[in-house]
Amino acid sequence: MVQQPVETALAAETDFLPLEGVDHLEFHVGNAKQAAYFYQSAFGMKRTAYRGLETGTRDRASYLLEQNRIRFVITAPLGGDSDIAERVRRHGDGVRDIALTVADAAAALRETVRRGAKVARDLETIEDEHGRVRLASIAAYGDVVHTFVERKDYRGPFLPGFTATPDEDPASRPTGLAYVDHVVGNVSLGEMDNWVRFYQDVMGFHVYQHFDDKDISTEYSALMSKVMAGGHDRIKFPINEPAEGQRKSQIEEYLEYNRGPGVQHIALGTGDIIETVSRLRGQGVEFLAAPDSYYEALPERVGSIREPLDRIRELGILVDRDDEGYLLQIFTKPVGDRPTLFFEIIQRRGSRSFGKGNFKALFEAIEREQRRRGNL
Numbered sequence: 420m421v422q423q424p425v426e427t428a429l430a431a432e433t434d435f436l437p438l439e440g441v442d443h444l445e446f447h448v449g450n451a452k453q454a455a456y457f458y459q460s461a462f463g464m465k466r467t468a469y470r471g472l473e474t475g476t477r478d479r480a481s482y483l484l485e486q487n488r489i490r491f492v493i494t495a496p497l498g499g500d501s502d503i504a505e506r507v508r509r510h511g512d513g514v515r516d517i518a519l520t521v522a523d524a525a526a527a528l529r530e531t532v533r534r535g536a537k538v539a540r541d542l543e544t545i546e547d548e549h550g551r552v553r554l555a556s557i558a559a560y561g562d563v564v565h566t567f568v569e570r571k572d573y574r575g576p577f578l579p580g581f582t583a584t585p586d587e588d589p590a591s592r593p594t595g596l597a598y599v600d601h602v603v604g605n606v607s608l609g610e611m612d613n614w615v616r617f618y619q620d621v622m623g624f625h626v627y628q629h630f631d632d633k634d635i636s637t638e639y640s641a642l643m644s645k646v647m648a649g650g651h652d653r654i655k656f657p658i659n660e661p662a663e664g665q666r667k668s669q670i671e672e673y674l675e676y677n678r679g680p681g682v683q684h685i686a687l688g689t690g691d692i693i694e695t696v697s698r699l700r701g702q703g704v705e706f707l708a709a710p711d712s713y714y715e716a717l718p719e720r721v722g723s724i725r726e727p728l729d730r731i732r733e734l735g736i737l738v739d740r741d742d743e744g745y746l747l748q749i750f751t752k753p754v755g756d757r758p759t760l761f762f763e764i765i766q767r768r769g770s771r772s773f774g775k776g777n778f779k780a781l782f783e784a785i786e787r788e789q790r791r792r793g794n795l
């Protein structure tokens with residue numbers, strides 16, 4: 420499967436928004452203490468800091484969870500009439516903020532607003548005894564925001580307002596998840612190119628790869644996707660929109676239950692997917708299953724790989740090859756009650772693509788679940 424990255428010449432020349440990487444992902448949920456426990460005990464995140472009533476924050480509780488380079492902040496409202504409560508009521512638990520590390524938050528805000536960004540949170544300097552952080556946020560699709568985090572003058576555990584929690588975390592069972600590989604957004608029919616332009620024009624990203632409904636279609640549904648990349652391609656945000664199909668597509672199901680656009684999945688990278696997925700399964704994470712026919716065709720489709728095929732098949736891991744190498748990936752079922760947010764676990768062996776050869780098997784697996792939910 421040959422997939423050449425599509426580059427626009429312009430993006431390489433002008434870096435008006437130097438981004439160091441994904442700083443953290445903040446989730447807004449109904450009950451942060453219990454949601455955090457799920458990510459600790461099932462995904463192996465370690466609780467490292469907290470803010471809430473005990474630390475002087477009156478309107479919300481947040482748990483900082485870390486594993487290698489991954490940082491999640493799980494936040495719940497403490498009252499029923501806040502913006503957070505309203506978003507949780509509308510969308511259910513989900514991703515509110517894909518925060519990006521920058522060297523200069525004021526410049527990031529100024530340059531993106533000049534290019535059409537909508538301010539979600541004005542530039543703010545917050546300080547404590549560990550130093551100073553500057554934050555500013557712009558609106559992205561749905562109710563998702565990008566916060567620019569300038570932390571070069573800060574030595575504390577995370578952000579001012581957070582207090583480090585004890586070193587031991589008895590709830591955490593590490594799984595080897597190491598970094599955020601990509602974060603995917605679902606937007607409404609006809610909106611993909613508007614958001615592609617947003618990431619190009621406002622944030623200086625470029626189209627890294629794209630897929631149309633011929634690449635991603637099954638008997639029932641289709642979708643289109645463009646992968647936007649920025650920060651020297653360290654940051655990848657694919658954007659999906661539904662395409663016309665016979666039945667309701669998985670993207671439409673998402674949009675219905677999320678009440679609009681939002682983050683569809685977060686892909687987390689590992690250096691040993693067999694070990695990681697074994698642990699995740701052992702800790703109760705549920706994954707989509709590929710049919711036997713997928714594994715029967717696999718050796719011929721991808722050639723020889725380093726991982727034992729019987730383990731790959733046992734664990735339900737998918738494999739795809741392109742001209743640079745191969746990748747291994749697997750998708751969880753939705754992690755909440757609504758069929759909205761899910762996770763991908765990915766290991767890259769040279770490949771920089773997104774598993775196009777697996778789309779059909781994957782979407783058929785999603786549709787089997789959709790049918791069980793009465794939504795196909």
Ligand code: FE2
Pocket residue numbers: 601603684686763773
């Ligand atoms: Fe993905």
